[in-house]
Amino acid sequence: MRTTDERQSTQSPAHPGAADPLARALTPTAPAPGSGLDRDERQARQALRRQIARLELRLAEAVALDLSRGARGRTVSDVVEPERHALPRLLGLGALERRRDELVARLAEVDGRRERERENRELLAAMYRDPQAHRGVRLETADLAERGCRVYEVRPRFGLIGLLGGWWRVKVSSGCPLPRRRPAAHPDFAGGEARATDGRPRGRPSCVRGGAPRSPGRRPALCGAVALIVLLH
Amino acid sequence: MTSRGDSGEEPEPEGAPALGWIAADVEDEFPELALVTVDVPCRAVRTAPWVVHRLTQLANRMTGAYALRVRTLPVPAAHRAFHRQLGLDPDVDRPPLEEAVFRRLWTGGFVPAGMPADALLIALLETGVGVWAVDAAHVEGELGVRTSTAGETLGVGRAATALGEGELIVADASRPLARLLVPPPATFAVTPDTRRAVLYVLQVPGVPAMAVQEALNTARDLLRIA
Numbered sequence: 028m029r030t031t032d033e034r035q036s037t038q039s040p041a042h043p044g045a046a047d048p049l050a051r052a053l054t055p056t057a058p059a060p061g062s063g064l065d066r067d068e069r070q071a072r073q074a075l076r077r078q079i080a081r082l083e084l085r086l087a088e089a090v091a092l093d094l095s096r097g098a099r100g101r102t103v104s105d106v107v108e109p110e111r112h113a114l115p116r117l118l119g120l121g122a123l124e125r126r127r128d129e130l131v132a133r134l135a136e137v138d139g140r141r142e143r144e145r146e147n148r149e150l151l152a153a154m155y156r157d158p159q160a161h162r163g164v165r166l167e168t169a170d171l172a173e174r175g176c177r178v179y180e181v182r183p184r185f186g187l188i189g190l191l192g193g194w195w196r197v198k199v200s201s202g203c204p205l206p207r208r209r210p211a212a213h214p215d216f217a218g219g220e221a222r223a224t225d226g227r228p229r230g231r232p233s234c235v236r237g238g239a240p241r242s243p244g245r246r247p248a249l250c251g252a253v254a255l256i257v258l259l260h
Numbered sequence: 261m262t263s264r265g266d267s268g269e270e271p272e273p274e275g276a277p278a279l280g281w282i283a284a285d286v287e288d289e290f291p292e293l294a295l296v297t298v299d300v301p302c303r304a305v306r307t308a309p310w311v312v313h314r315l316t317q318l319a320n321r322m323t324g325a326y327a328l329r330v331r332t333l334p335v336p337a338a339h340r341a342f343h344r345q346l347g348l349d350p351d352v353d354r355p356p357l358e359e360a361v362f363r364r365l366w367t368g369g370f371v372p373a374g375m376p377a378d379a380l381l382i383a384l385l386e387t388g389v390g391v392w393a394v395d396a397a398h399v400e401g402e403l404g405v406r407t408s409t410a411g412e413t414l415g416v417g418r419a420a421t422a423l424g425e426g427e428l429i430v431a432d433a434s435r436p437l438a439r440l441l442v443p444p445p446a447t448f449a450v451t452p453d454t455r456r457a458v459l460y461v462l463q464v465p466g467v468p469a470m471a472v473q474e475a476l477n478t479a480r481d482l483l484r485i486a
Contacts, residue, residue, distance in 0.1 A: 069288065076289075080341035080466070083350075087331040087340060094328045113353070115346040115428040115440045117289050117407065126344055 068120055075123040082130035089137045097174035098140070144172040151197075154181055158195035176203035274484075275299030277476060280460065281404035286428065290345075292465035295430070296472055297403045299396055300480055302457035304450050307372040308486040315378060318385045319369045327361045335388030338466030339441075346428065346440075356390030356441065376450055376457060379482035389461055389475035392430075394437050394448045396456035401433030403460050405440065412436055415447045430460065457483075 118126070147170045154161045158181045165180040178200040183189030189196075280295035287293065307315075330336050331350075339355035354362060360381065364370055372378055380391045394403075408427045413420040414436045423429065428440040438444035441462065450457050459479055463472045 072289065076345045079344050080338075083341045083344050084332075084337050087337055091329045091332050095325065113347050113349065114424050115343075115348055116424070116426045117286065117428070118345070118347050122347060123345070126347065130344070 072118075072120055072123055075120070075127055078127050079123065079130060082127065082134060086130060086133055086137065089134065093137065093141070093172065096172055097168070098144070098172040141172075144170065147171050151179055154179065154197050158197055159193060162195060176200070274301065274480070277473075278402070280402055283404065283406035285407065286405055290465060292463075293405065294463040294472075295403060295405050295460055296463060296476060297458055297460040298476055298480065299456060299458050300483055302376050302393065302450060302454055302483050304452045304454060305375050305486075307374055307378045311375075311378055311382070311482065311486050312372050314382060315370045315372060318382065319364050322361050322364045322385075324365065327365055330358055330361055333388065335467050335471055338464055339388075341466065342464040343441075353441075356384055357388045360384055375486060376479070376483055379479045379486065380459075382482060383475045383478040386478055387471045387475040389463075389467060389471050390441065391459055391461050391475050391479045392438065392443055393450050393457040393459050393479075394444045395450055395454045396458050397454070398448045399432045399437070399458050400435075403430055403432055403437070403458060405429070405462070406431055408436060414439065415445045417447075419445070419447055421445070430462075 147166055150161070150164070151166055151171065154164055154166075161181045163181060165178060167179075168175050168177045180198050180200070181195055182198045184192075184194040184196055188194070275298055277296055277298040280297050282290075282293055282295065331340060336355055336357045339357070340350040343350040343353065343355060350358070370378075370381065373381075376393050380393060383389070383391045406429065408423040408425060408429050410425045412423045412429075412435075414423050414429070415421055423436060423439075429436040430438045430440060430444075437448050443449070459476060461472050461476055463469065
């Protein structure tokens with residue numbers, strides 16, 4: 028097998044502009060007007076392709092690392108709809124620049140997500156150190172780039188007693204909710220498990236507790252009572 | 261090189277690997293791009309049990325962890341970069357190996373599809389380089405890579421689909437045979453009537469020649485033995 032280095036480019040006989048390589052080599056070619064500009068543009072395109080290759084590798088490594096650690100990854104909405112099943116073609120300077128800028132934006136997005144996850148991990152440590160200063164703060168494993176469905180939430184001990192006494196603690200949920208059959212008429216489950224009812228991207232595991240839905244009037248009544256007690260306190 | 265079956269058929273000659281042509285405008289943009297082809301005897305037959313066993317073993321190696329890190333391996337990474345450079349999103353139009361791994365996770369294994377498809381799949385899984393086959397009876401002249409012109413179609417008759425102008429295609433001397441990085445349409449694919457096939461591999465920038473050779477050799481050996 029010949030190697031790539033030994034390759035000599037030829038053209039298809041049927042392809043427009045096809046010519047015998049020998050004849051083409053022997054034909055004197057006068058420098059066309061603007062050939063310097065063409066050369067510069069070609070070099071610019073080559074440079075952009077090199078940048079795209081480097082950025083793509085960095086992005087692939089970052090995404091693979093984050094996904095292996097349990098990060099949320101790319102959601103469905105991140106996929107740009109107009110690019111679905113695009114056609115392979117030789118891109119011009121402008122299109123290559125757009126691809127390069129998209130990759131830079133994706134990398135910035137990954138860096139931003141990592142930064143938020145780092146801040147959330149620090150926040151979790153602070154929640155454990157001083158729960159009272161972080162009342163009601165809630166973090167999910169997806170916010171921390173961890174696996175599983177745990178939820179860390181600062182809640183009062185013994186309900187009202189802890190609330191009145193200022194006894195706060197970080198409560199860790201017991202993991203992913205078990206699959207349960209819910210009434211089909213329940214609005215949260217009307218579209219099946221893939222439906223996002225709380226603005227979350229599809230496919231993200233729901234970390235709220237499973238089980239039967241609460242009665243509609245219970246929570247407002249409880250909240251009202253708690254608010255009254257806090258105000259009096 | 262022997263022909264298929266245990267009858268006393270004459271051994272069919274196997275062509276030597278050759279480099280296909282690359283159109284000048286494509287080569288200007290991708291000087292490292294190469295198309296390697298080889299003409300081999302090929303018949304569409306049921307996959308041999310030992311090939312199915314090999315597919316099963318390969319499927320067992322394709323775990324979720326492997327699927328996550330496959331994009332960082334050298335050959336798939338080169339394909340991802342090439343996809344980006346051609347305007348494709350590799351998360352949507354996946355490179356060949358990533359598509360195969362995704363399909364394995366989705367279906368739970370590799371379902372035998374007969375020869376030569378399984379031979380090409382094994383070559384892909386073991387090297388990361390996609391190998392495609394077209395019926396040699398449909399090929400006129402050498403294969404190559406070029407951009408499509410206005411009004412060109414892919415396929416024959418009513419099954420033909422229009423090609424966009426400037427789309428990168430694999431073509432022979434007379435007509436387009438396949439879109440780049442995509443299997444050829446059924447019109448040109450290997451059928452039970454096929455006697456010879458042209459295997460072709462696209463060596464994208466960054467992929468070592470050794471991987472390309474290994475992919476072609478794997479496919480050829482499997483087609484010869486199985």
